[in-house]
Amino acid sequence: MIGKVFTGKSAYHCLSYCLEDKWELSEEQKAKLSLEDGLAHKGRAEVLEYNYCFGDKHELSEQFKEVRRLNKNVEKPVFHLSMRLANGDKLTNEQWREVAREAAKEFQFDQNQYVVILHKDTQQPHIHIVANRIGYQGKTANDSNSYLRMAQLCRRMEQKYDLQEVQSPRRFLSPKERQAPRQDQRKERLKEKIVGALNGSKDFPEFEKRITAEGYRVDKGRGIAFEDDKNVRIKGSEVGYSLSTIEKTLAENRRLQFKENLEQQQKFKESIRQGQTKSKIGTGQGKGYGQGQSASPKPGSGSAGGLVKLVNDLLKPEYIGGGGGSDPFEDDEERRRKRKGIRK
Template identity: 30%
Template sequence: MEPADGHPTIQHCMRSFEPYLAANRRTEKPVIHVSLNPHPDDVLTDEQLAAIGQEYMEKMGYGNQPYIIYRHEDIGRPHIHIVSLRIDGQGKKINDYKEWQRSTSVCRELERKYHLLPAEKQERRESLPLAVVDYHKGDIRHQIAGVVKPVMQGYKFQSIKEFKALLGLFHVTVEETRKTIDGKTCHGLVYAATDEKGDRVGVAIKSSKIGKSVGYAALQKKFFKSKQWLVKQPIPEGTKEAIAMALKQDTRQGFLQELTGKGITAMLYENAAGVIYGVTYIDHTSRTVFKGSALGKEYSASVINRQYGVVLPGKEEEVPVLHPTEPETKEPGLVEGLLDIFSPESYPYLGEDLTQSPYGKKKKRKRKGPYLG
């Protein structure tokens, strides 16, 4: 039944799915979730996005199914998510044989019809936003989502420190949280905006409010995949050469500016005495984050400290590190008031995969749908 105001809620939409789910409780993965992302240069109206979504579902054989088309801008540009069911009105499972290949073919066809930029000529990954988060503008959750999602997708990093350094470029910080429930320790993440000095401002946002793709489990998986990738793909020699050339600059500012001109950001960590005890490099060309020692001793914090920091008497070869196994800083109050961080949502967020069926056990996370552009 339609709501009185004519604007259906997520609850109304989910109830329209219930008869289909009840007709077949045996199918392991009854829900389909597709994300269609036109190129940023493709300017489309809501009506055009809806038409593309409807035509996509028709061509994929889901035209007679109940489905939701949801317009989203969490990655800094308009795109749509489509959620539907693989079970028809008679309880039969819709054929999904070679669905991925068919979907790709349909997307290419729609690109030609609507004169969109072809995805095959573009990298199929989200580009970084052009603007940093500005907490004065409000709507912090969507601003932060527009940073952390493409960063998670497009860059390679192996630790929370490296991830945090990368987010800091866009005035975002992240912190791991822990909560013990029935003797079991659960982990989570919260994100927050920062000001020009890197200090946290505004309220913290639970990762669950942004999406599972930027949650604790996804981050650990990202660390593992990045480590595997870096084993097979060593840091480019060009990156090392660029840093070596920058180290010939007489001043710290000159060093940093030289690297910036080569598409590399260097994050220097120093203590109250002015001793540089750590360095993280962000190579925007290869989209890789790594600590200085990963390149070799000649690129490490000790070398940079001798060049641009403060060398303590008798410590020329070994730079003292204060509490090296602990985070450099911890923003006070970042996790205060978030005791419900691990509480489940009543209904799934349509910007993410639907991983829980109203009938039956929890389903495995589905693979993301194909991208349109």
């Protein structure tokens, strides 16, 4: 038997993974895979037992939260245990329940809320146990020496149910699973995904959305860790991206984005100023006029020049009553007689 144990912050995300089908598979893909390997890829999760809780992922998450309020100082209030059999071993559903109860006692959450889920989409049957570390008295289940305790629990279950003793877990994997990347390759792949998700992200929610889309679950507390679809957990510091490094990178992204926006605004303002200067030059108001140079453009020098000429013509005295107070509505003959002093 192979066992793993994790502590986490969010019961909702853990329950979503355990209770639902794989999100990356379409309905057609699930049906095709089921025909090929005879496994349940649609409806893969079967709840074997509820302990002091009941419902779907939303209801369970809310129930966990209510009890969590009894001890708000716990940073990671969720236990996530997974236990699987070696090739050829089998257990009944009732035996799986007994194994889960033994695990609950070993990790001291047997009086707390927990749910046991059987997954039926792999050749090796396995269960997931999602538990609230915080009990109804506000006490928290201890997570120290969790790997050693899980190993000891697996050895006991192997003896009790006459199972194969798994000293080297990889030896019991199928040929296909043996081809899965080892830890170092997983780390390299995770590092690449982190770099890609950070590229262009301005804040942590945007980064988390991008890395989640790559198939990783994010566990953020004082530090940060990532879990892939095989429940392999890798700390960010192991691949050179601790929480502080990620936050610094996001802050630098915001600074560069602000600088780029500022430069674009300055270029835009400069283009506006240049456009206004050209407009002033075109209307005779630019630099150099007023120093003996003509402020009016030559006729036919463009639409702007034509407009200025029209305005200048309209401002001549003969149009505005200058030069003797002539009436603009008088005809030319009347104005000529007045200038010569001729009366009718």
